[in-house]
Amino acid sequence: MRDTSRAVPFLPSARAVFGLSLEGMLWSRRSLVLGGLLAIPVLIAIVYRLVLAARLPAEITGLHLYGYLVALFWVRNALPLAALFYATALIADEVEGRTLTYLLTRPVRRSAILAGKFAAYVVTTLCLSLPAAVVTFFVLATSRGVGLAGSVPDLFRDLGVLVLTLLVYGALFALMGVLMKRPLIPGLLFLFVWELIANLPGYMPRFTITAWLRSLVTHRPAGRGVSEMFGQVLPAGLSLVVLAVLTVAFLWLAIRIFSRREYVLDQ
Amino acid sequence: MKRSRLVVIAAASVVGLGLALALGALVLDPARAAVGPLPAEGLVLPADTRFVVGIDVQRFVQSPFYKKFASQGGRPKAFSELEQKTGFNPERDVDQVLIAGRPDKGQQAGLVIVRGRFDRYKLSQAIETGGRRVTQKKHEGNPLYIFNEGQAGASAIAFLGHDANLLAMGSQPAVEAAVTSHFQGAAPLKQNTALVGLLERVKPGSTFWMVGDQSLLSQMPSAVPAPGGSGGAQLQLPALKALMVTGELEPVLSLDVTGDAADAAGASQLADIVRGFVALASLQASQKPELKGLQNAVSVTTDQSSVRLSARVPYELLEALQPKKAAEASPVPGR
Numbered sequence: 001m002r003d004t005s006r007a008v009p010f011l012p013s014a015r016a017v018f019g020l021s022l023e024g025m026l027w028s029r030r031s032l033v034l035g036g037l038l039a040i041p042v043l044i045a046i047v048y049r050l051v052l053a054a055r056l057p058a059e060i061t062g063l064h065l066y067g068y069l070v071a072l073f074w075v076r077n078a079l080p081l082a083a084l085f086y087a088t089a090l091i092a093d094e095v096e097g098r099t100l101t102y103l104l105t106r107p108v109r110r111s112a113i114l115a116g117k118f119a120a121y122v123v124t125t126l127c128l129s130l131p132a133a134v135v136t137f138f139v140l141a142t143s144r145g146v147g148l149a150g151s152v153p154d155l156f157r158d159l160g161v162l163v164l165t166l167l168v169y170g171a172l173f174a175l176m177g178v179l180m181k182r183p184l185i186p187g188l189l190f191l192f193v194w195e196l197i198a199n200l201p202g203y204m205p206r207f208t209i210t211a212w213l214r215s216l217v218t219h220r221p222a223g224r225g226v227s228e229m230f231g232q233v234l235p236a237g238l239s240l241v242v243l244a245v246l247t248v249a250f251l252w253l254a255i256r257i258f259s260r261r262e263y264v265l266d267q
Numbered sequence: 268m269k270r271s272r273l274v275v276i277a278a279a280s281v282v283g284l285g286l287a288l289a290l291g292a293l294v295l296d297p298a299r300a301a302v303g304p305l306p307a308e309g310l311v312l313p314a315d316t317r318f319v320v321g322i323d324v325q326r327f328v329q330s331p332f333y334k335k336f337a338s339q340g341g342r343p344k345a346f347s348e349l350e351q352k353t354g355f356n357p358e359r360d361v362d363q364v365l366i367a368g369r370p371d372k373g374q375q376a377g378l379v380i381v382r383g384r385f386d387r388y389k390l391s392q393a394i395e396t397g398g399r400r401v402t403q404k405k406h407e408g409n410p411l412y413i414f415n416e417g418q419a420g421a422s423a424i425a426f427l428g429h430d431a432n433l434l435a436m437g438s439q440p441a442v443e444a445a446v447t448s449h450f451q452g453a454a455p456l457k458q459n460t461a462l463v464g465l466l467e468r469v470k471p472g473s474t475f476w477m478v479g480d481q482s483l484l485s486q487m488p489s490a491v492p493a494p495g496g497s498g499g500a501q502l503q504l505p506a507l508k509a510l511m512v513t514g515e516l517e518p519v520l521s522l523d524v525t526g527d528a529a530d531a532a533g534a535s536q537l538a539d540i541v542r543g544f545v546a547l548a549s550l551q552a553s554q555k556p557e558l559k560g561l562q563n564a565v566s567v568t569t570d571q572s573s574v575r576l577s578a579r580v581p582y583e584l585l586e587a588l589q590p591k592k593a594a595e596a597s598p599v600p601g602r
Contacts, residue, residue, distance in 0.1 A: 019269075026271040061518060127278035134285030149472060152293040156286075215570075233570040 013108035017116025062143030083169035171250035303466035310454035318479030330516030505533030
């Protein structure tokens with residue numbers, strides 16, 4: 001028989017929190033809205049194949065459109081937004097719903113709670129985004145003027161970048177979620193103001209996440225005007241290392257802060 | 268079963284099926300490459316090759332570029348003559364052409380490998396009765412036709428293998444070496460790790476592509492006139508260590524040129540020079556409206572020590588950039 005005075009080991013408790021959180025995250029209004037947002041490229045791809053292919057300028061092939069959707073839609077906008085809405089709510093939702101007490105009074109370590117919830121966030125967002133990316137790829141890569149086999153390496157690379165995007169932004173926003181009471185506005189400012197630094201010349205883009213992610217996408221859209229002059233491509237190997245370090249650091253900090261913080265729930 | 272598990276399984280199935288299909292397309296693609304865009308038969312190219320060019324002839328012939336070129340009378344007359352004599356039509360019967368060489372050795376090291384469908388009997392007869400000084404001998408048990416044997420610059424042509432779908436032509440030593448490698452199953456090109464490294468960086472599936480090391484650029488000028496500069500001011504061009512080109516002809520003429528400079532500073536300098544020229548050309552758009560679309564057609568980026576120039580030129584713009592016909596450009600004398 002288990003000693004009830006001691007906390008449940010990390011893995012079993014994280015798995016239990018993961019199962020519970022996944023059920024709540026996948027079947028929620030948030031998932032319905034964000035699932036719709038993340039699937040917009042599928043609609044764009046179908047419209048392109050049915051209507052636009054014959055009307056758009058000839059230089060926009062299916063693969064170019066796919067490249068734009070990966071770099072500008074998913075990596076730059078939709079996935080960071082999904083991460084913001086899910087990851088900041090990992091703990092904030094429990095605080096707002098005044099259910100955090102029930103979690104914290106169970107014999108589970110706080111680190112296991114956040115780890116389980118973060119894993120549920122990752123699985124939820126992957127379930128919403130990866131199928132959309134794969135379907136979009138096949139709809140566009142089988143259009144006129146695109147070689148499917150030649151484009152396959154792009155698909156594998158892009159799926160990897162999408163996973164990294166969700167991990168690194170998820171870890172950052174989980175940290176903001178445990179640090180701040182209302183992290184949405186700072187998160188939006190970070191995404192749509194601070195991240196614009198990625199387009200500046202010099203060393204500054206290295207202080208953004210999007211510059212590192214953008215460097216991993218091979219079919220990045222050609223810049224125009226000023227952004228083309230300044231748009232930097234950072235080394236791919238270094239980008240991977242930086243993103244991995246950032247993810248681990250943000251997540252470790254989030255777990256550390258959540259483990260030590262005292263939550264006073266409003267009555 | 269929990270609802271969430273159903274969603275996860277459904278999503279994993281879509282992604283798994285997609286990845287399996289993608290892998291299947293990659294493995295079963297008939298134009299599957301051995302190294303980058305280079306097909307397996309290209310590995311018989313000599314180890315000291317300094318540049319390789321590949322052309323997907325069928326895609327090239329089907330492109331609007333070639334169709335227009337042919338409709339304007341650009342189709343070589345030799346094609347018709349060849350078809351009359353041998354029934355061989357390069358536009359129809361050739362699938363792929365690989366060209367390899369060494370700029371420092373000229374034609375002595377040139378080798379061309381052609382994949383297609385050849386009537387071996389008719390082609391052999393045409394070679395033998397072609398009127399040039401040709402001798403036939405066996406090399407590795409394979410017939411080899413040598414032109415001007417024993418003289419400097421002797422060239423040769425040979426079928427690679429017993430099925431009539433691969434043809435090697437070029438200098439006699441290069442063709443003999445390719446035949447030997449083909450029959451012994453050797454892959455000399457793999458010893459050229461620098462070139463193989465460049466080939467691996469080229470995306471397969473292009474209509475045409477080219478990779479080459481610095482020797483390819485040895486004939487290029489090391490300086491260009493400075494834009495707007497007077498008194499013979501010149502810009503020093505940073506040396507390039509390697510060059511990779513891929514291109515498509517459909518639906519627009521698209522060209523991706525990647526040059527490896529010695530360092531990031533050199534790449535940045537080269538990119539600035541190219542951007543400067545594009546900007547200068549665009550500035551002239553007020554006087555020459557045909558240049559208006561040029562800036563949007565060309566983009567230059569740098570990635571560490573590499574410079575990448577991407578050009579997507581619609582045929583309309585290409586046509587506008589061509590010099591006007593003399594009749595349109597110059598007034599008729601006497602009027």
